Amino acid sequence: MASIDKPDPEVPTKLVASEGAPPLPPPPAPPCKVDYFAVDVALRVWLFAAAVTSVVVMVTSEETEVVPVPGVPNHILPLPAKFNHSPAFIYFVAALSVAGLYSIITALASISVLLKPDFSKTFLLHFAFLDLLMLGVVASAVGAAGAVGYIGLKGNSHVGWSKECSVYKKFCTHVGSSIAVALFAAVLLVLLSMLSISSLHRRIRD
Amino acid sequence: MEIQKSNIGSKQRMVNLFLRLMAFVLTLVAAILLGVDKQTKVVPLKISPNLPPLNVPVPAKWQYLSAFVYSFVTDVIASSYAAISLIFLIANRNGKKGLELILIILDLVMMALLASSAGAAMAVGLIAYRGNSHVGWNKVCNIFDHFCEQARASFAVSLVGSLAFLLLIVLAALSLHKRSK
Numbered sequence: 001m002a003s004i005d006k007p008d009p010e011v012p013t014k015l016v017a018s019e020g021a022p023p024l025p026p027p028p029a030p031p032c033k034v035d036y037f038a039v040d041v042a043l044r045v046w047l048f049a050a051a052v053t054s055v056v057v058m059v060t061s062e063e064t065e066v067v068p069v070p071g072v073p074n075h076i077l078p079l080p081a082k083f084n085h086s087p088a089f090i091y092f093v094a095a096l097s098v099a100g101l102y103s104i105i106t107a108l109a110s111i112s113v114l115l116k117p118d119f120s121k122t123f124l125l126h127f128a129f130l131d132l133l134m135l136g137v138v139a140s141a142v143g144a145a146g147a148v149g150y151i152g153l154k155g156n157s158h159v160g161w162s163k164e165c166s167v168y169k170k171f172c173t174h175v176g177s178s179i180a181v182a183l184f185a186a187v188l189l190v191l192l193s194m195l196s197i198s199s200l201h202r203r204i205r206d
Numbered sequence: 207m208e209i210q211k212s213n214i215g216s217k218q219r220m221v222n223l224f225l226r227l228m229a230f231v232l233t234l235v236a237a238i239l240l241g242v243d244k245q246t247k248v249v250p251l252k253i254s255p256n257l258p259p260l261n262v263p264v265p266a267k268w269q270y271l272s273a274f275v276y277s278f279v280t281d282v283i284a285s286s287y288a289a290i291s292l293i294f295l296i297a298n299r300n301g302k303k304g305l306e307l308i309l310i311i312l313d314l315v316m317m318a319l320l321a322s323s324a325g326a327a328m329a330v331g332l333i334a335y336r337g338n339s340h341v342g343w344n345k346v347c348n349i350f351d352h353f354c355e356q357a358r359a360s361f362a363v364s365l366v367g368s369l370a371f372l373l374l375i376v377l378a379a380l381s382l383h384k385r386s387k
Binding site for chain 2: 125132
């Protein structure tokens with residue numbers, strides 16, 4: 001048995017070795033390999049996950065607490081804290097929703113390029129432009145929500161804005177985690193634009 | 207053919223240098239506008255209902271709001287980066303390809319920084335302008351009108367500076383696309 005088994009494993013390995021050798025010689029393959037569209041698709045899927053997570057966490061952040069009514073002394077009422085009380089958070093939700101939709105569409109486009117790489121150069125240019133635009137939108141949304149969230153966390157004694165996070169703890173946790181995830185989405189968008197631009201750059205080399 | 211090609215190249219170079227100069231000037235102007243922003247107003251302060259209101263001078267400075275500090279710092283970073291990249295581009299006459307890619311990627315980072323600072327400053331500026339009744343944050347721009355005006359001008363200039371960076375990246379990507387195969 002052993003004498004029959006021993007040669008068996010070697011035959012496949014030889015076959016594999018001989019099969020592995022032929023793909024190496026044809027050199028025209030590398031120009032297509034410089035594009036990394038597979039990495040592009042993976043990053044876009046991550047972007048979608050991050051955008052959806054941050055929108056869901058932000059939208060579900062509603063919390064109602066019994067607090068003194070601002071402006072009316074000696075009165076306490078259950079007051080809700082919602083994301084749509086602040087224009088910055090509304091902008092944040094809108095921007096991240098657009099980013100999520102954008103990531104689905106471009107992921108499909110990227111997959112189509114993977115399957116049929118005829119127009120990969122044009123796609124690279126358009127991905128670079130659109131990613132840049134989305135990066136601007138998402139970065140400004142993160143900046144806006146972060147700035148308002150920071151005032152909510154620390155307050156500002158100079159202009160008399162009180163901190164809200166000592167009262168609305170759950171709300172603040174939700175907002176903070178949502179902003180952190182959105183920051184990750186912005187970093188992903190930076191990586192995506194870098195990827196398309198460096199792929200274009202690598203194609204210059206003859 | 208060769209002359210035409212180099213002509214196009216030098217034209218592109220001039221546009222690139224001009225846009226970089228614009229980005230430098232705009233972000234510098236934004237930083238200066240915000241950096242000198244200060245207003246002191248005499249506000250009547252009522253201590254008790256029996257006494258007449260006390261007039262207290264209250265200063266408004268840009269350092270009081272952390273979002274404004276962030277905006278100032280990013281403006282300074284972007285303008286110094288634009289100056290340094292301008293020097294590098296002028297020194298690098300024969301056009302090394304590595305430098306081009308590094309500059310595009312750094313432009314990208316600067317644009318993201320400027321966009322986030324514009325978002326932050328405008329969100330806080332909006333609260334200062336309108337207030338927020340839900341959480342009891344009062345507006346302050348009705349008192350410090352000049353301060354708000356100047357801060358707004360600074361943010362607008364800074365936003366235009368970030369658009370200059372955006373245009374730089376778009377033009378660079380177009381030129382890469384034209385030369386790639």
